[in-house]
Amino acid sequence: MGRITTLRPVTRIALGEGVRRRADTLSVEEPLEIRIGGAPLAVTMRTPGHDVELAIGFLVSEGVITDRSDFLAAIHCGGPGTGGAENTYNVLDATLAPGVRLPTADESRRFYTTSSCGVCGKASIDAVRTISHHDVMQDDVTVDAEWISELPDRLRAGQAAFAKTGGLHAAGLFDAATGAQLVIREDVGRHNAVDKVIGWALQEGRLPLRGTVLQVSGRASFELVQKAVMAGIPILSAVSAPSSLAAELAEESGLTLLGFVRGRSMNVYAHEHRVRIDAVTRGDAPVQEGRAQR
Template sequence: MGRITARRRVTRISVGQRTSVREDVLAVEEPLEIRVGGQSLAITMRTPGHDIELAAGFLVSEGVISRGEQFSTARYCAGAEGTDDNLNTYNILDVTLAAGVPAPDPSLERAFYTTSSCGLCGKASIEAVRTKSAYEVGADTLRLDAALLATFPDALRAGQDVFDKTGGLHAAALFNGETGEMLVLREDVGRHNAVDKVVGWALTNGRLPLRGTVLMVSGRASFELTQKASMAGIPVLAAVSAPSSLAAELAVEAGMTLVGFLRGSSMVVYAGAERIANVTEADAAAAASAHQQQEVSVA
């Protein structure tokens, strides 16, 4: 398995002070080629570690699989014979789906690699961006206490071991929405990879759909993260930073609760306010009305 961190000599400069040279710790970024049945599907830039979960979560996000029994095995393999990459670098992972599970549609094959900052860069068309979830997230009956939700960012931050060393990784964690128990936390140089690793953990542990859970992310709530949560059956996505307009639209469409700027004791609910137990029905109705008026004004 590749390294998660690497050391490098750097020059630290502070204006008006003495310049120093010392070692610093960086988060490793390496490509991972995901194959299904020997056929290349995508290449993503990621932090090595939990690669099988990453591949499994990616396949859930793409709608290829939705249940643990559909994922058979995964193994690292070498590159093509007769080439310089004919070595097992642990950067090529081949997934075998269970018997009877259809192979990914050829249209899913990424035309170019996915960067660590974008999980949708290889999509061939706008239509391909929207993937229908196998789970009805809107039917989830979770009622979430706002005071409990406010504790999740600190719990997420406390679990970011590699971030403490490098300052260069995103994190995603899954919480039980009723008890506040952290079920799993994953870090990666790519925010979408961190979420895929969480979803992949759930798939390989037979936990899909993730009813009654909250996905907490360390950065912003983008469309791609909202979609990944929906594909895994997660009813609540919370972020310490802002959501995008498309993320909010998708959350409403999917029946999800979307929370942004979750810091300290405050938060902004962009969709699904009725799931927050401390929000009155009048507040939820007012928020829904304001959202509808906003849509009309934009149109």
């Protein structure tokens, strides 16, 4: 397995205090090529670690697999230019069950991604609207706003690598009924962190993820809503803003979308019926119309 963090010499400049040279801990970012049966499918920039979960989550998000039985095995293999002799841990070859429909060549060409932006575009929008096997709209789970407000701190407490680098996103999955933390994953790409969570869930036989809340450390992009819906997650909570397309897809798909979950406030952008607000939290104050707080 590759390194998650690395040391690099830096020059620290503090105005009025001076200049100091020291080592700084950085998050590692390296490419991962995902193959199926030896055929290249996707390339993403990621933080090494939990690569199999990442690949599985990616395949779930893109509608290639839907059940634990669809995925048989995965192995790291030699990367380009190594002649296959040296294992760089940057190429992962997955084996799927017989009968699983593999992406066509045209579909594979849209799978080349970066750590800052997941797979997106017209094809992905159509995919999540037409091939999701899990009906999020029918999940009647509800959660307390008070409990939701605690999730960012719980997520941060589980970010071991972030504490060293300050440079990784995280995604955490929580059980809405018990409040239990199920899994937390970190990555330089927010969509990769979510894929790792979904990959873990498929390996554990937990899909669809009914009755769960996905908490993410950054903004709520279209890709994250797409991945949540494809995994059957009914509630997505983010510490920053959603995009307009993310809110539209959440509304259409039946997913409860929260943004700016910070301290004791939050904005609900879609399907607020799943968020309970008791009298103490409300302060019995009347609902006021106005611009949402940032």
